[in-house]
Amino acid sequence: MDIAITGLRRSFGRVTALRGVDLTVRGGMYGLLGGNGAGKTTLMRIMAGVIAPGAGQVRIGGYDLTTRSGRRQVQRRLGYVPQDLGLYPDLSPREFLDYVALLKGLDDSAARRRQVEELLDVVGLTGVAGRRMKGFSGGQRRRVGIAQALLGDPALLIVDEPTAGLDPEERIRFRTLLAGLAGQRTVLLSTHIVEDVAQTCHETAVLAAGQVIYSGSVADLTRAAEGTTWQMSSAGAPPIEGVVVSAVARETGTQFRVISPARPSPDATSVAPTLEDGYLALMQRHSSTAVG
Amino acid sequence: MTTGEPGWAAGVPNDVEMWRHELRRLGWAAGCAPALALVAAVAVVALTAGEGLERPQASLVLLTGLEALLPLAVAMAATSVVAAGRARELHLSLPTPYAMVLGRRLGLLAAATSAVAVVFTGAIWAAGLWSGPSLVASPLLWAPAVAWLGGLAVLVALVTRSLLLATTVAAGVWLAHQLFAASFAAHAWSRPLYLFPVSRLDAYPGWMTDRLVLTATVAPLAAGVLLLLRRPERMLTEEEA
Structure with missing residues (x-):
C-alpha cells in the first residue's frame, strides 16, 4: 500500500x-x-x-x-x-x-x-x-x-x-x-x-x-557518517570535539567512538560507520544548521 | 477451528457476541450502579423502619431514590464509560467508529437503568408505598433527570477529557439542585429546569409539563455530545494526546 x-x-x-x-x-x-x-x-x-x-x-x-x-x-x-x-x-x-x-x-x-x-x-x-x-x-x-x-x-x-x-x-x-x-x-x-x-x-x-x-x-x-566516524583511546576525559557515540572502558584507557567532521585527536583512526553513526551525524548536521 | 471447540461459545450470533463483549466492557460497577442506587434507598427505609418511620416518609425516601439517586448514579457510570475507557487509541484506529462503541455501552447502561427503574416502580407500587404520579407517567419521574444529568456528565467528560472534572461537575449540579430547591421553584424560568420536583417540591401542578420542557433541554446536550464524538481526538485523554 x-x-x-x-x-x-x-x-x-x-x-x-x-x-x-x-x-x-x-x-x-x-x-x-x-x-x-x-x-x-x-x-x-x-x-x-x-x-x-x-x-x-x-x-x-x-x-x-x-x-x-x-x-x-x-x-x-x-x-x-x-x-x-x-x-x-x-x-x-x-x-x-x-x-x-x-x-x-x-x-x-x-x-x-x-x-x-x-x-x-x-x-x-x-x-x-x-x-x-x-x-x-x-x-x-x-x-x-x-x-x-x-x-x-x-x-x-x-x-x-x-x-x-x-x-x-x-x-x-x-x-x-x-x-x-x-x-x-x-x-x-x-x-x-x-x-x-x-x-x-x-x-x-x-x-x-x-x-x-x-x-x-x-x-x-549510514554513509552520512562516512569520513566522520572515529575511534580513539584516551586515559582521561572524552574528546571535546564531536559527539561521543560509545565509550568502552579498557585496561589501557577508555575507547571512544566519535562522530566529528574533523579528526578529534591526532591518534584517532577513521572507522566504517554504522546506521547509528549515520543517524547521529545527520542529527548533528541538522541541529547545527537549525542553530546557524 | 469450528464453532463449539474449547474456548469458544457455540452457535452464538455475531450481534449477540458483540453486545456480550460490550456488556463486559461496560463493567459490573457501571452496570450495577443504577440498581445499587435504588438498593441504597431501600436500605435507608429498612434501617429506619424500626425507628418509627411512617409510610409517607418511607414512600418519599423511595421516590427520592428513583428521582434523585438514580440520575446521580447513572451520571457517574456514564462518565466512567466515556472518560475511563481503555484501549482508546486502538479503538480509534478500527473501522467501527468509537462513538458507536460508546453508544452501545451507554445504550446498555440506559437499558439497565430503565429495567431497574420499572421493576423498582412496580415493586413499591405493589407494596403500597407508591406516592408518585400515575404508573403510566412514572417514567417522567426519573427519565428526564437521568438523561439531563447523564448528558451533562458525558458532555463535560468529552470537553475536559477528565473523569475527575466530569464527576465533580455532575455531583456539584446534583448537590446544587438538592440544596437550592426553593430558589429553582421561585422563578418561572428555572422551575422547568429543576431536576427533582416530586421529591423536593411535592409535585406542584404543571410539573409534568415542566418535565417535558426539561426533556427538550436534553437535545442541546445530546447535540453537543454528538458533535464532540465526531472529532476523534476528543476521545484521547490529555495524557494520551
Missing part, C-alpha cells in the same frame, strides 16, 4: 507537532526514526486515522485521509499497534482478539475464530490464549498487540515503538516477527531505537522537530 504525504502540518493548541512533512513509502518494511518529541507518534496517528491531519495531503493506497470516508477506507485495510496498547486486563488474548475482530467487521464466525487461533499461534500465545491478560509481561502484551493488528490480513501495518521496554531477547524475536510480516504488506515501524531499523528495514525516514530531515535507503543514511 503506497503512502504519499505532502506538506502535512498538525498543531495541538500552540504546539506544532508536524511542520510540513513530505514522505513517500512504497511497500515493504519502512523505518521511521526520530527522538522523543520529533512528531513520530502524531504522524503515525494521522496515518492510522486516529487524528485528522491539520493541513496538507495524506494519501494511503489512493485514499485521501483528509476526508472522513478516506480515513474509514484506510482503517478497513489497516493494522495498528499504538505505543500504549491499553489492553483490557480482564480479557484473555482469545477474547480480546475476538472482540477486535468483530469491530474490524469479520462477521463470518467460523473464519474469525480460525483466524484468531492462527494468529495466537503466529505470535506464540496459544499456551496462554485463555488466560487473563492482567499478569502479562510487556512482551506478551506486545504480541497480543501484533496479533490484533494482523486480524483481517491488513495491507498496511503501522507499529509505534514496538520494542520499547522489551528485554533484548524479546526485542530480537519481535523484530524477526515484524520483518517476516513485511513480505506481503507495507509495514511502517516507528522507533527511536536505531538498531531496530538497522536490522529490519531497507528504507527509512528521520523526523526531527516535526520535519522529515532524511528519507531514503538505510545504506545511504
